[in-house]
Amino acid sequence: MRVHHVVAGHVRPRVGVAAVCHVLVVEHPEGLVLVDAGFGTADLVDPTRLGPVGRLLRPDPDPSTSALAAVLALGRSAEDVRHVVLTHLDFDHAGGLSDFPHAVVHTTAEEWAAATVATHAPERLRYRPIQWATSDDVRRYDGEGDEWRHGLRGHEVLPGITLLPLRGHTRGHAVVAVEGEDGVVVHAGDAAFDASSYGARDPRTGEPLGKAPALRAMELAACRQPWRLRPNHQVLRRLAADPEITVVTAHDDRVLPAAT
Template sequence: MVVHHLNCGSMKVPGGPPLVCHVLAVETGDGLVLVDTGFGTADIADPRRRVGVVRFLVHPALDPAETAVRQLTELGYERSDVRHIVITHFDLDHIGGLADFPDASVHVTAAEARGAVHSPSRQEKFRYRAVQWAHGPKLVEHSPDGEPWRGFAAASEVLPGILMLALPGHTRGHAAVAVDSGDGWILHAGDAFFHRGVIDGATPVPAVTKAHERLVAFDLPRVRDNHARLAELYRRAEPDLTITCSHDPALMPRR
């Protein structure tokens, strides 16, 4: 499968490094699959309502040229070509583009659907922006079961060649998504880590990035557990595996 790497939302936390919203667009025999969406056209049209006060923390560019729908058009696709969207979690910088693909099935962990849509806690009600799914997307909920995968207890095959691995911590039902590109696996860890230094153990992680990650963590001990698991996987240096995340531009290959 051909995988395109899209930045669907440049951001800048004051005092920190530039950030991206790394979205995968996967060509399959049955249309396109997106892994996350970044910000969408509706976010750009109404940032006060859809992004809220968070926009003053992360300073999103909100550039129409960075939306997934615009970038896919430039690649020669129609929005109707996007048949499925696999979401790492429901934070606003990951699902803002859902409304640009209203006919797509949206795959999410059952735990994340509970925390964002069905029965959010007070903390989660503040965190999520329900307006971003007010158009009524077709949610497909997945449980954390399946076969073991590269040291993880279970990986659920949500679509052929696309796996979802439960990595709660950043949010209640956060997941990583693994894609078999044909030339190897891409593990998109979402916000399970923010900076390459967390997994390579050598690159300094900016203090602002560490503080930001702690501030937004739903369960900080589990975030740290995920760091350790992903760092161990990185150290194994498996030749057919590339590990990336949502916001570090250094881990985003050219599309």
């Protein structure tokens, strides 16, 4: 399966660091599959949909920076996107769902519960139900699932695409593994913000990335279960050390490969 790495939104907070929303567009035999959805075009037109925290992050309003724009740029249509697999439902990952209302959505049962039955005040700020109000078919995966690789377990939601629970950033966060034509791509979502946390290398030069303290500060501020941060980075480090696996993370643009 061919995997395209695209940018579906930029945040430009006044305090903190600018960051991208890195999304995968997978050419799957069942149609296009998105891994994460970034911001939707409706969010960019009307940032009040994102609530008070979302407005502070000041997403770039340019609609050419969305998953939909990326799909159209590949010469495909919104209807070609049949599935969206989410690492989690934070507003900078689930916003694009409103551009693909007919797509089947895949998430962990725990994340769906956190987002829809949230009673914890900070969770009410990070999840915006308006973003998935038009998604009729949401499939939720309960428990740890089947053995995958490197001691991880998960749910194969489509042939070659596995949702691997890795809680911490949110209660039901997962990473998503895609069997691509050039090896396995693991989208780590927000399990790490700074890709140097798991020993990532610059895809152009092969050099190890330097520490990005501003991204780490943002990670700590947004993390629901901070005690899981370091163990999760260790898991990603194990995956990244496997020559068959490429690990990317949502917000560190240094791991974005050149346009594909």
